[in-house]
Amino acid sequence: MPLQQTNPTQTSAWTNLEKLRQEEVGLNIKDLFESDPNRAAKYSREWEDFFVDFSKNRITENTLAGLVRLAEEMSLSDAIAKFFEGDVINQTEGRAVLHTALRARRSETILHQGKNVVEEVYAVKEKIASFCDSIIGGTWLGYSGKPFTDVVNIGIGGSDLGPYMVTEALKYYRNHLNLHFVSNIDGDHVHEHLKRLNPETTLFIIVSKSFTTQETLGNAATIKNWFLQTAVEKEIPKHFVAVSSNVSKALEFGIAEANIFPMWDWVGGRFSLWSAVGLSIALGVGYANYEQLLDGANAMDTHFRETDFENNLPVLTALLTVWYNNFLGAETEAIIPYTQYLHRFSAYLQQGFMESNGKRVDRAGFPVDYQTGTVIWGEPGTNAQHAFFQLMHQGTKLIPTDFIGFRKSLHGDEEHHDKLMANFFAQTEALMNGKSKEEAEMELRESNTSPEMIEALLPFKVFPGNNPTTTILIEKLTPHSLGALIAMYEHKIFVQGVLWNIFSFDQWGVELGKQLATTILEEIQSQTAGSHDTSTNQLINKFLAK
Numbered sequence: 303m304p305l306q307q308t309n310p311t312q313t314s315a316w317t318n319l320e321k322l323r324q325e326e327v328g329l330n331i332k333d334l335f336e337s338d339p340n341r342a343a344k345y346s347r348e349w350e351d352f353f354v355d356f357s358k359n360r361i362t363e364n365t366l367a368g369l370v371r372l373a374e375e376m377s378l379s380d381a382i383a384k385f386f387e388g389d390v391i392n393q394t395e396g397r398a399v400l401h402t403a404l405r406a407r408r409s410e411t412i413l414h415q416g417k418n419v420v421e422e423v424y425a426v427k428e429k430i431a432s433f434c435d436s437i438i439g440g441t442w443l444g445y446s447g448k449p450f451t452d453v454v455n456i457g458i459g460g461s462d463l464g465p466y467m468v469t470e471a472l473k474y475y476r477n478h479l480n481l482h483f484v485s486n487i488d489g490d491h492v493h494e495h496l497k498r499l500n501p502e503t504t505l506f507i508i509v510s511k512s513f514t515t516q517e518t519l520g521n522a523a524t525i526k527n528w529f530l531q532t533a534v535e536k537e538i539p540k541h542f543v544a545v546s547s548n549v550s551k552a553l554e555f556g557i558a559e560a561n562i563f564p565m566w567d568w569v570g571g572r573f574s575l576w577s578a579v580g581l582s583i584a585l586g587v588g589y590a591n592y593e594q595l596l597d598g599a600n601a602m603d604t605h606f607r608e609t610d611f612e613n614n615l616p617v618l619t620a621l622l623t624v625w626y627n628n629f630l631g632a633e634t635e636a637i638i639p640y641t642q643y644l645h646r647f648s649a650y651l652q653q654g655f656m657e658s659n660g661k662r663v664d665r666a667g668f669p670v671d672y673q674t675g676t677v678i679w680g681e682p683g684t685n686a687q688h689a690f691f692q693l694m695h696q697g698t699k700l701i702p703t704d705f706i707g708f709r710k711s712l713h714g715d716e717e718h719h720d721k722l723m724a725n726f727f728a729q730t731e732a733l734m735n736g737k738s739k740e741e742a743e744m745e746l747r748e749s750n751t752s753p754e755m756i757e758a759l760l761p762f763k764v765f766p767g768n769n770p771t772t773t774i775l776i777e778k779l780t781p782h783s784l785g786a787l788i789a790m791y792e793h794k795i796f797v798q799g800v801l802w803n804i805f806s807f808d809q810w811g812v813e814l815g816k817q818l819a820t821t822i823l824e825e826i827q828s829q830t831a832g833s834h835d836t837s838t839n840q841l842i843n844k845f846l847a848k
């Protein structure tokens with residue numbers, strides 16, 4: 303059954319939220335803490351080893367109740383059930399959305415077109431496990447009889463961002479294999495990698511769900527040619543494997559049938575790291591850790607599916623987005639992990655959120671007259687503090703921010719970790735409290751600043767505060783907690799889409815650029831700029847005159 307269609311702005315919950323916005327317009331988070339000593343506990347939730355503190359948000363009990371009502375009026379429970387049960391909720395592509403099946407328990411039954419997909423998923427998992435054993439254990443050898451030292455993932459978008467993010471995030475758990483990620487069609491990207499690689503000891507994984515993506519096929523062809531400069535054609539099966547749902551195209555490229563790891567059309571690219579797309583993860587951290595990652599995601603799936611909205615982490619985080627985006631005028635959301643290991647996390651989530659929810663028509667195809675997907679961005683703290691936090695503290699934009707931190711560091715250097723976490727806590731406090739004119743004046747006086755200087759400097763020393771943050775404090779960065787964290791954001795994406803009455807699982811918007819690039823490439827190759835606007839023609843001609 304398709305998802306129900308309701309214009310969120312036509313619900314009584316929306317009208318009520320609009321009223322609340324007007325009533326709560328001057329709300330200051332700092333004051334909310336002063337008037338309620340229990341606020342921190344009231345707006346915090348514990349789940350497994352996650353502690354999520356929502357209290358530093360511009361919300362009251364009324365706001366939260368109003369948002370939950372919106373979720374109910376938008377039939378969120380029905381949507382969650384349809385999602386997990388494999389209904390065709392990706393309607394414009396006629397597909398179910400079942401990445402949750404990739405991390406389901408073996409004993410579960412999830413039917414898709416009458417077949418239990420869990421069986422197929424586990425068959426592929428077994429193939430991944432035994433492949434990992436032979437590559438990591440050094441029994442699968444390269445063409446000159448040496449074990450593998452390097453693995454190159456060739457893919458882009460969802461076939462790159464997830465595996466790259468996760469293998470960086472789990473670097474602490476990595477084995478001897480060096481991992482490389484080639485994604486950009488920019489030849490400098492692939493050649494930079496190739497110059498460091500030895501074809502005798504390098505394994506190449508071509509990851510493309512469609513096996514038609516220009517970048518991936520272009521890079522794979524370049525790499526294959528490079529490989530054949532030292533090896534002969536018949537050695538290709540020892541060094542090249544593929545992950546794809548388009549088996550015939552992979553075969554056509556020259557991949558041996560036994561080396562193809564299948565995936566299914568019910569796995570969206572940006573949700574695919576749990577499938578064989580995550581082969582580089584399993585190779586890099588070992589199969590047991592890879593299973594833990596999936597287990598963590600599965601635990602979050604259960605939480606999401608079974609928990610009431612008031613205590614449901616993906617639902618609550620999505621409701622906050624709707625509040626800021628649709629009622630308080632925020633356009634972006636920052637995600638700041640306080641661990642260097644998560645340095646690709648925001649980049650990864652950009653695809654998840656922006657490719658999913660960057661939509662301008664509702665599920666009936668009508669243009670929406672309300673805001674949809676937010677701009678997602680971020681970098682790890684503390685580096686971010688020395689880059690763009692100035693704008694968050696004293697700029698003019700409202701930027702709700704997630705702070706993600708871990709109680710324990712992995713290498714156990716407590717001195718460093720204490721400093722890191724001191725910054726983590728200080729920033730959310732500073733963003734909320736700001737610094738009043740009186741406080742700033744007092745500080746200047748205490749540092750013996752002259753009255754003239756105080757007067758001149760005062761406006762620049764004031765921080766308005768009232769910047770909303772959500773703190774996600776997790777025990778430790780492990781494959782399990784990472785899996786749960788990623789799944790939490792995945793489900794947040796889904797909930798947002800339900801609340802905005804849009805389709806989150808297609809991505810027609812990336813097609814236009816691809817089509818035009820194909821036309822322009824033909825023109826470049828034939829040295830003739832076609833009939834574009836004068837700017838595009840001028841630029842192509844400038845390039846052709848090189």
Ligand code: F6P
Pocket residue numbers: 458459460461509510511512513514515518571572657809812
């Ligand atoms: O950018 C569009 C897109 O289709 C993404 O959704 C996808 O992750 C990426 O291209 C790569 O696609 P494929 O795995 O088919 O090569």
